Amino acid sequence: MNFLEERIVKDGVVKEGNVLKVDSFLNHQMDIKLLDQMGAEFRRRFAGKPINKILTIEASGIGIACVAAQHFDVPVVFAKKSQSINLDGDMYVAEVESFTHKCKNHVIVAQKFLTPKDHVLIIDDFLANGCALQGLIQIVQSSGATVEGIGIAIEKGFQSGGRIIRNLGFQLESLAIVDGMDAATGKIQFRGQDAPTEGGEAKSAESEEICRSSTLD
């Protein structure tokens, strides 16, 4: 187990419905030293990539992205989830529709912060069905910028998001991939560290989550 998996085992809590609570160190209270370790690991995994900007999405991605950015020496842009009154000017907007959750969300980035010269690392805390991530990828591509990679803290390997993103050819690096959880015992099964991340076949999702995203600009 790596440092993040060890921390998940130590302080994560498995709840019914495949919910993994990591709010004591990752997405409500944040252990900044852990975030710094994660940043260093992202730097190692994306070594050699000409990354000049990190893109994340509010709210829980921001802390991870900002601390990681110190390892890359680049600025961070965070996408907003709904149109803010203070966000005037031209914007990239991806409409992300979750059939599972029966809701639409807008993912918004001001156009001036993404240009064809940008080489972007996308960072977020969780990847499950990948709807928000698909919106972020679309926005980067709409801008003419390049997605150099995607760094995720925790991927739910039993949902389809990671498989879809990897099938599209992106370098997706999840620091911990959870392939199964048991709320009764609290046990968490991580994807084997020996097998390449791409090779591990996710077990079929209990309820396949589907999302559709389209770019409006």
Added chain:
Amino acid sequence: MNFLEERIVKDGVVKEGNVLKVDSFLNHQMDIKLLDQMGAEFRRRFAGKPINKILTIEASGIGIACVAAQHFDVPVVFAKKSQSINLDGDMYVAEVESFTHKCKNHVIVAQKFLTPKDHVLIIDDFLANGCALQGLIQIVQSSGATVEGIGIAIEKGFQSGGRIIRNLGFQLESLAIVDGMDAATGKIQFRGQDAPTEGGEAKSAESEEICRSSTLD
């Protein structure tokens, strides 16, 4: 002018209605080196205070708080603005009502992350009428923890939030206090660096903003 004021003059944009846009370096795209300078300055201003936790509020406070936390070697807790489905358990909830904006917001922190042993530095990007900040202060006090200080990037000195918080006896440190803006000329007037921050009398607000907050727990 200090480093933040210089940056505001260089890259900030004054808009009609006393709007100061700093989205190219502070609250949409974030200059991480600037955030690091801000963190070091907060550390200097709150030197000697027994701070063991930083509290902020989503979304744009998170980046500043996380980078600042590295200078204090403490964890960050960010308050959520509306009840998240993943936030079970006991919570501190402050209801913040803005008469000006005619809306109510809930500021929420899980109770387990604030205890009477905590000595809290509150950090946020903007202070105007101070509604959200009043909610955060109430939550810290409800938990029995101590507010050791409040660090703000940019305070709108012509709105009442800062005056109220200082009158209540809190050590409020705003790295830049804007006493006036002119959208026509783009000029920004900062509070004099020689005068103590408490001494500068804010000009009367053009439209006094009032908010009321109450703690529900």
